[in-house]
Amino acid sequence: MTDDYDGPILEIESLSISFFTRLREIPAVMDFSVKVMPGEAVGLVGESGCGKSTVALGVMQDLGKNGRVVGGSIKFKGRDLNTMSQEELRQIRGSEIAMIYQEPMASLNPAMKIGRQLMEVPMIHRGSSEKEAYDRALQVVTDVKLPDPKRILDAYPHQLSGGQQQRIVIAMALMAEPSLLILDEPTTALDVTVEAAVVELVKELGKKYGTSMLFISHNLGLVLETCDRLCVMYSGEAVETGSIKDVFDEMQHPYTQALFRSIPLPGADKNARPLRAIPGNFPLPHERPPGCNFGPRCDYFEAGRCDATDIRMAEVPGNDRHRTRCLRFQEIDWQAPMEAGDTTLKSEPGRVVLKMDNLKKYYEVAANALFGKRGDTKVVKANETLSFEARESETLAIVGESGCGKSTFAKVLMGLETATDGQILLDNRNIESTPIEARDTQTIADVQMVFQNPFDTLNPSMTVGRQIIRALEVFGIGTNDAERRERMLQLLDLVKLPRAFADRMPRQLSGGQKQRVGIARAFAGNARIVVADEPVSALDVSVQAAVTDLLMEIQREQKTTLLFISHDLSIVRYLSDRVMVMYLGHVVELGTTDQVFAPPYHPYTEALLSAVPIADTRVTKKHIVLEGDIPSAMNPPSGCPFQTRCRWKSQVPGGLCEKDVPPVRQLGDGHQVKCHLSDEQLASMEPVIQIAAE
Amino acid sequence: MEPLNWFEIITRVFIQFIPVWVALVVVFTLSMVYKRRLGLYGKLFDSTIGMIGFALVMFWVFTGIFGAMDLIITHDPLSQVSGMKNKAPGTPLAGAEEGYYPYYLFGGDNLARDVFSRMVKGAWVVVQIAPMATVFAFMVGITLGLPAGYYGGKLDTFLSFLANLILAFPVILLFYLLVTPEIVDTGIPNYMAMVLFIFPIIFVGVLLNSRYRTQPKVRTPMLIVVLGIMGWLYLSLISQPGTALKLLPDAVDLFNLQGGILVVFVSVVFVNSPTVFRIVRGLTMDIKTRDYVAAAQTRGERPWYIMLWEILPNARGPLIVDFCLRIGYTTILLGTLGFFGLGLPPESPDWGTTINDGRRLLQVYLHPAIVPAVALLSMVLGLNLLADGLREESLRD
Numbered sequence A: 001m002t003d004d005y006d007g008p009i010l011e012i013e014s015l016s017i018s019f020f021t022r023l024r025e026i027p028a029v030m031d032f033s034v035k036v037m038p039g040e041a042v043g044l045v046g047e048s049g050c051g052k053s054t055v056a057l058g059v060m061q062d063l064g065k066n067g068r069v070v071g072g073s074i075k076f077k078g079r080d081l082n083t084m085s086q087e088e089l090r091q092i093r094g095s096e097i098a099m100i101y102q103e104p105m106a107s108l109n110p111a112m113k114i115g116r117q118l119m120e121v122p123m124i125h126r127g128s129s130e131k132e133a134y135d136r137a138l139q140v141v142t143d144v145k146l147p148d149p150k151r152i153l154d155a156y157p158h159q160l161s162g163g164q165q166q167r168i169v170i171a172m173a174l175m176a177e178p179s180l181l182i183l184d185e186p187t188t189a190l191d192v193t194v195e196a197a198v199v200e201l202v203k204e205l206g207k208k209y210g211t212s213m214l215f216i217s218h219n220l221g222l223v224l225e226t227c228d229r230l231c232v233m234y235s236g237e238a239v240e241t242g243s244i245k246d247v248f249d250e251m252q253h254p255y256t257q258a259l260f261r262s263i264p265l266p267g268a269d270k271n272a273r274p275l276r277a278i279p280g281n282f283p284l285p286h287e288r289p290p291g292c293n294f295g296p297r298c299d300y301f302e303a304g305r306c307d308a309t310d311i312r313m314a315e316v317p318g319n320d321r322h323r324t325r326c327l328r329f330q331e332i333d334w335q336a337p338m339e340a341g342d343t344t345l346k347s348e349p350g351r352v353v354l355k356m357d358n359l360k361k362y363y364e365v366a367a368n369a370l371f372g373k374r375g376d377t378k379v380v381k382a383n384e385t386l387s388f389e390a391r392e393s394e395t396l397a398i399v400g401e402s403g404c405g406k407s408t409f410a411k412v413l414m415g416l417e418t419a420t421d422g423q424i425l426l427d428n429r430n431i432e433s434t435p436i437e438a439r440d441t442q443t444i445a446d447v448q449m450v451f452q453n454p455f456d457t458l459n460p461s462m463t464v465g466r467q468i469i470r471a472l473e474v475f476g477i478g479t480n481d482a483e484r485r486e487r488m489l490q491l492l493d494l495v496k497l498p499r500a501f502a503d504r505m506p507r508q509l510s511g512g513q514k515q516r517v518g519i520a521r522a523f524a525g526n527a528r529i530v531v532a533d534e535p536v537s538a539l540d541v542s543v544q545a546a547v548t549d550l551l552m553e554i555q556r557e558q559k560t561t562l563l564f565i566s567h568d569l570s571i572v573r574y575l576s577d578r579v580m581v582m583y584l585g586h587v588v589e590l591g592t593t594d595q596v597f598a599p600p601y602h603p604y605t606e607a608l609l610s611a612v613p614i615a616d617t618r619v620t621k622k623h624i625v626l627e628g629d630i631p632s633a634m635n636p637p638s639g640c641p642f643q644t645r646c647r648w649k650s651q652v653p654g655g656l657c658e659k660d661v662p663p664v665r666q667l668g669d670g671h672q673v674k675c676h677l678s679d680e681q682l683a684s685m686e687p688v689i690q691i692a693a694e
Numbered sequence B: 001m002e003p004l005n006w007f008e009i010i011t012r013v014f015i016q017f018i019p020v021w022v023a024l025v026v027v028f029t030l031s032m033v034y035k036r037r038l039g040l041y042g043k044l045f046d047s048t049i050g051m052i053g054f055a056l057v058m059f060w061v062f063t064g065i066f067g068a069m070d071l072i073i074t075h076d077p078l079s080q081v082s083g084m085k086n087k088a089p090g091t092p093l094a095g096a097e098e099g100y101y102p103y104y105l106f107g108g109d110n111l112a113r114d115v116f117s118r119m120v121k122g123a124w125v126v127v128q129i130a131p132m133a134t135v136f137a138f139m140v141g142i143t144l145g146l147p148a149g150y151y152g153g154k155l156d157t158f159l160s161f162l163a164n165l166i167l168a169f170p171v172i173l174l175f176y177l178l179v180t181p182e183i184v185d186t187g188i189p190n191y192m193a194m195v196l197f198i199f200p201i202i203f204v205g206v207l208l209n210s211r212y213r214t215q216p217k218v219r220t221p222m223l224i225v226v227l228g229i230m231g232w233l234y235l236s237l238i239s240q241p242g243t244a245l246k247l248l249p250d251a252v253d254l255f256n257l258q259g260g261i262l263v264v265f266v267s268v269v270f271v272n273s274p275t276v277f278r279i280v281r282g283l284t285m286d287i288k289t290r291d292y293v294a295a296a297q298t299r300g301e302r303p304w305y306i307m308l309w310e311i312l313p314n315a316r317g318p319l320i321v322d323f324c325l326r327i328g329y330t331t332i333l334l335g336t337l338g339f340f341g342l343g344l345p346p347e348s349p350d351w352g353t354t355i356n357d358g359r360r361l362l363q364v365y366l367h368p369a370i371v372p373a374v375a376l377l378s379m380v381l382g383l384n385l386l387a388d389g390l391r392e393e394s395l396r397d
């Protein structure tokens, strides 16, 4: 083996990959080139469906039955993978190129102990002895910072949390000491604080082992944190490649620019500096426009030129290996400020419409499902003393990671569950113990919900129009079918969808369009309180901006109270008036957006802020990595819920954090935190995010 | 006249089936032309397996239909022609008069009846009973499986236990019990029919009520009409003169099933519905976690609307596949029943009964049993291939 090879590890040149379906050929990747040098981490960013995963699978030569490389070459250490035999490929795949997928369980065998799975790698590829393999497995599990490595080796995959599983997958990839690691959205399925820790780990291990990496992500912030260079893809083509610094600060392609303008960076504000969504839709692979793929959505489009011929990558003079696929990049004034969108006046919150007072929701679960005796139950405290008020036309963000009780809270509010204790006042009427069947139509129509997963939010076997009309029927709007149909069409107008969509089936709509239908359905009965459960987190960044803006606009017009559940602090900072941070069923911090995003913080908020990747080179963040995972709500820690991961704990005297649940502390102006830290300690906190002066 | 040789027999059979060939060609041409607009059915025509299965099934369906119209058959399936007893395929009719088909193409059976015509007529019996019985089994399975999966808990435990109990019971023994005269006299099959056949009414009633709950003006008349008609059909179906259940006076009793057929229906529904129940229950448990179900709950929909309009339509893929397979099982079951002389009347031309008739002289005369056996085999094979094709195609794109 050419171990003294010192050229590029991976060199993809003019690669084209197509999938062949019975209807047509789908060109998924076209004329794609990228080079990964030893020890270098290259990011591949773009919206879903732009061909990122296909490139990765192409490198693995694993395109399935109907995929084929139709042009170009993929050289790994100088040898073309396209021309290798199956045997050679197998050799390389296991030991020199490793791949990590989004879903950790996809790479793990559920029926085999972790240790065995790890040991197989060197035993098969190197013929190591059992003893050697075990030692090596122990070594990598320690390297990926899992607690108690011996016990982990003896566990089955399902006994670990998602974050731990992903660490094991990384450990498995590292067992073979590959020279190239391909990561396809490795942290998308994880919580933010866990994601931050995994990313940190990947970076560290890359350095330690000198592994080159191809890091696929849709998150620009994450790429900024992990990679040296990046390649922006759009609709099957690379549109811009270069070093992180060049692409982030001196972008030379209109798509890259539009992408950055559509994500909420610090400084964006829903009233004064709204985001700019990219107009139009992503073209389907078989409906690409002639000439520049980005043409129909590009602000700088020039008819007769941009749509005339295929466009080649061109070198940007003066920069290091910085290339762009735009005819006009030298004519565009890249420094010109973004033309201000429509600025709006901040709407004043009105009277209190919703009030929660010491709301508690406990679930009783059988401690042992199989042999549980009567009375042998455990109590899960999903919501612990929730108190807050929400006003008319106010946006209250509820922030927290999985298991913090956001969904339970939404269920209780909607009436799908009844509260264990405390009260919910809607217009001063108690509704905490009225289940949804017992609520009157008006109450139900008043409190509605927008769901997270666009692919799940609409009934796949009913037309879009029919689903909205059904909501109108249930809410008793309109006296006959014609009136309801008219109202349904108006609702489609409201969410800016063409009226023709009324007769479409959900599968004919894109994710963003489905989410709009979901919004139309929620507003069918003129809802006054809308709970939006991560409404944009599953959408692509450019679509996120459009859907968020739509939600804001409707809210402004209808004076809706929006309860915006999210784990994405960037978007929360952009659109909310007040923020409530939850952890394991407790509200740990509550205040206006400015109060929550500036010190003093609750220690958990501080960590959360540090974990969120920000796609801005000017931002410097304090580095706080949380150890371990979120504890299970079945088995919460004693005392402060955050004490297992808190870095401030040692500053509280007398082990108070482990003994007592901290009281709610008022810090003035309605800002409250639940923490034992003294006022001086809180005051000593430094800001996590700092923006360097221009 | 000389007996026909095999080539001549095949040619003549081919000619007899001409209406079926024409119908098949028409169906296939139309489906191929419009396949992109026909949803899952259209996609079937992309799969060779599926097409072969569909062709086999449709062959027997058309044979049944045209046979019922007396098109394909060469002789009356019940009439006996002297001298034709157990004659070999292709034997000419001794002293055939003008207007009679001059040959027994597939020979004559034990009672000197035409095997070919009996096979064709038998197709009609099978094509009618098997799908109908399966539909009833689905109605029962769905009506019970949806709430079991949706509510879970004690209801689910109870119904699942019941289903397992029935599944654990030997099918043939059950049939023997059901047709034993002593048991028939107690009216047990009729009472079972009463219970099982009420499910379609419940199903349709709940389906319409949940959909039009918000518009009482439309709902009430619609329910009265639909349930009225179904109720009448139901009462006609279960009330039999001379049995324990005589609910309707003869004047308004629309039809009476032959006693045997009712028992066949009851047994088939009884043994098939637990399996359908389990499939529906599993699918429901999976689909009820989807956001669109939560969306329906949060807008205050009633549970039955959610089960029937939000969950059931999205479970249709696996259910359609299982429906095809189950028609196949039912066909075999009917054959088995007929073979044991249970259920259908002895002179019925259905394949199971015919095989049983031919069985006694099997060592001497093969053809009376082998012809219906091949027919049964090809139809079940067709249904299985069709199910495979549908499964494969519904998974793609």
Ligand SMILES: Nc1ncnc2c1ncn2[C@@H]1O[C@H](COP(=O)(O)OP(=O)(O)O)[C@@H](O)[C@H]1O
Pocket (backbone or CB within 6 Å): A019, A020, A021, A026, A027, A028, A046, A047, A048, A049, A050, A051, A052, A053, A054, A055, A064, A066, A067, A285
């Ligand atoms: N097996 C396949 N058959 C047909 N088309 C496919 C297949 N896999 C991917 N595609 C298409 O190729 C394009 C690129 O997909 P993909 O590489 O998965 O994008 P990304 O990873 O950027 O989200 C998409 O339009 C997708 O629909």
Ligand code: SF4
Pocket (backbone or CB within 6 Å): A253, A254, A255, A292, A293, A294, A295, A296, A298, A299, A300, A301, A302, A306, A311, A325, A326, A327, A328, A329
């Ligand atoms: S080539 Fe033209 S349409 Fe394409 S990105 Fe450049 S300016 Fe826009």
Ligand code: SF4
Pocket (backbone or CB within 6 Å): A602, A603, A604, A640, A641, A642, A643, A644, A646, A647, A648, A649, A652, A657, A662, A674, A675, A676, A677
């Ligand atoms: S109470 Fe203690 S453990 Fe909890 S957040 Fe405050 S300092 Fe950390």
Ligand SMILES: [Mg+2]
Pocket (backbone or CB within 6 Å): A048, A049, A052, A053
């Ligand atoms: Mg992908």
